Amino acid sequence: MKLIESILADAPTIQTLRRDIHAHPELCFQEERTSDLIAKALTDWGIPVHRGFGKTGVVGIVKNGTSDRAVGLRADIDALPMTEHNHFEHASKHAGKMHACGHDGHTAMLLSAAKHLATHRNFDGTVYLVFQPAEEGGGGAREMIKDGLFEKFPMEAMFGAHNWPGMKAGQFALASGPVFASSNEFKIVLKGKGSHGAMPHLGLDPVPAACQMVQAFQTIITRNKRPIDAGVISVTMIHAGEATNVVPDSVTMEGTVRTFTLPVLDMIEQRMKEVAEGIAATFGMTVDFEFHRNYPPTINHETETAFVREALTEVVGAENVLHFEPTMGAEDFSYFLQEKPGCYFLIGNGDGSHREGGHGMGPCMLHNPSYDFNDELIPLGGSMWVRLAEAWLAKPQQQA
Structure with missing residues (x-):
């Protein structure tokens, strides 16, 4: 040395x-x-x-x-x-x-x-x-x-x-x-309709819809991205509800996306938005989708x-x-x-x-x-x- x-x-x-x-x-x-x-x-x-x-x-x-x-x-x-x-x-x-x-x-x-x-x-x-x-x-x-x-x-x-x-x-x-990698953050608010936990048919429960959304995001990594390209979607926060007997009005999900290239990042952002809007529509709900690009x-x-x-x-x-x-x-x-x-x-x-x-x-x-x-x-x-x-x-x- x-x-x-x-x-x-x-x-x-x-x-x-x-x-x-x-x-x-x-x-x-x-x-x-x-x-x-x-x-x-x-x-x-x-x-x-x-x-x-x-x-x-x-x-x-x-x-x-x-x-x-x-x-x-x-x-x-x-x-x-x-x-x-x-x-x-x-x-x-x-x-x-x-x-x-x-x-x-x-x-x-x-x-x-x-x-x-x-x-x-x-x-x-x-x-x-x-x-x-x-x-x-x-x-x-x-x-x-x-x-x-x-x-x-x-x-x-x-x-x-x-x-x-x-x-x-x-x-x-x-x-x-x-x-x-690039560092990026997202915030998704899935809006349903609250109801009594004993009468969920009178509302629109966003919790099962949010669960499907989290799972579907992983198919972006496994089915939309080339296997040789690096990319990670991590849903790190899910917030919903205030009481055990109340179906919440909404679910908020937040997390990060990381990639080594901008084209992969472009694809992931687009597909996450499409998946979020598609699942929300399937369950008769609306969704607010925010995606913030931090470090390249x-x-x-x-x-x-x-x-x-x-x-x-x-x-x-x-x-x-x-x-x-x-x-x-x-x-x-x-x-x-x-x-x-x-x-x-x-x-x-x-x-x-x-x-x-x-x-x-x-x-x-x-x-x-x-x-x-x-x-x-x-x-x-x-x-x-x-x-x-x-x-x-x-x-x-x-x-x-």
């Missing part, structure tokens, strides 16, 4: 910053303190800072030489609306808010790289350090783009990484093509993925650069990849044995109240970002 000496030396300082951020989590578009901390650190290292992209986003600029080439590196900075179960010193000080996905660690790794890049500047061109808010459901990447991120900071490509519990520290994983699929570009694989191999060796099996989870880095070539990859966070005394009893998995980022990754992640940026700016530029 080829770690950069100056980054290793600065690791304790960056760890302190990481734990400070962990102790003071902020939710999407509320990351004022976090943005202030990031901006101050960058400024102290002589890095020009631009703020306000995506409301609370921060962009640092490290430039050297005369080349007009540029590359973007991204870290997300927001926390989750959940209560931490850990009791160590840097546990969340705000009930109902927690860095349970490691965005504090992502920020720390990029800050570690930022300090080295600013101090040594062993490249010709510009490195844009993109600290993005509101990944957890707020679409912060989309909002930064709307605010002119790529017009203000023209870059050839954008790269991002996420820690991955269960994969060994010191390992990476990546793949070209779809790696994270995260699709890595083939050339940039091959580049990242080569760069990571130089840092940790080919045996520690694994193939990433795509997940149906979602990630708003997808918006960046719709606009720019790039790659989103994983860095192993270990099995949780890094956690100190005072951690909760649960596993150290993402979105778990006992999670904590593995600080051993800070020098590795910092070295990774530096080597990736230097390698990108050193390689011949592709012609359009």
Whole structure:
């Protein structure tokens, strides 16, 4: 493993910053303190800072030489609306808010790289350090783009990484093509006619109609979608009724749809609407159908993925650069990849044995109240970002 000496030396300082951020989590578009901390650190290292992209986003600029080439590196900075179960010193000080996905660690790794890049500047061109808010459901990447991120900071490509519990520290994983799914939500209100539970013939019972609807949705996956295409329909909430002896007026169903491609998503949305309306009509009822598209699929570009694989191999060796099996989870880095070539990859966070005394009893998995980022990754992640940026700016530029 080829770690950069100056980054290793600065690791304790960056760890302190990481734990400070962990102790003071902020939710999407509320990351004022976090943005202030990031901006101050960058400024102290002589890095020009631009703020306000995506409301609370921060962009640092490290430039050297005369080349007009540029590359973007991204870290997300927001926390989750959940209560931490850990009791160590840097546990969340705000009930109902927690860095349970490691965005504090992502920020720390990029800050570690930022300090080295600013101090040594062993490249010709510009490195844009993109600290993005509101990944957890707020679409912060989309909002930064709307605010002119790529017009203000023209870059050839954008790269991002996420820690991955269960994969060994010191390992990476990546793949070209779809790696994270689109995330979409639906809400269906099936409207019948309430009645006494002893006299259901006097009403229109929406409950059995809703049950048939849930079952029918699964035939979209098994009979309308090609078997080789990925897609998931999950009805995760069903609400109906207030008393045991009353047939309810309506049933509300909510859930998610996830796909790796937009054509499959288009088909599923259309068929769900047709099925919902058809079953409602069959039972003599009406239905309100809402479908909200959240994050698009995260699709890595083939050339940039091959580049990242080569760069990571130089840092940790080919045996520690694994193939990433795509997940149906979602990630708003997808918006960046719709606009720019790039790659989103994983860095192993270990099995949780890094956690100190005072951690909760649960596993150290993402979105778990006992999670904590593995600080051993800070020098590795910092070295990774530096080597990736230097390698990108050193390689011949592709012609359009």
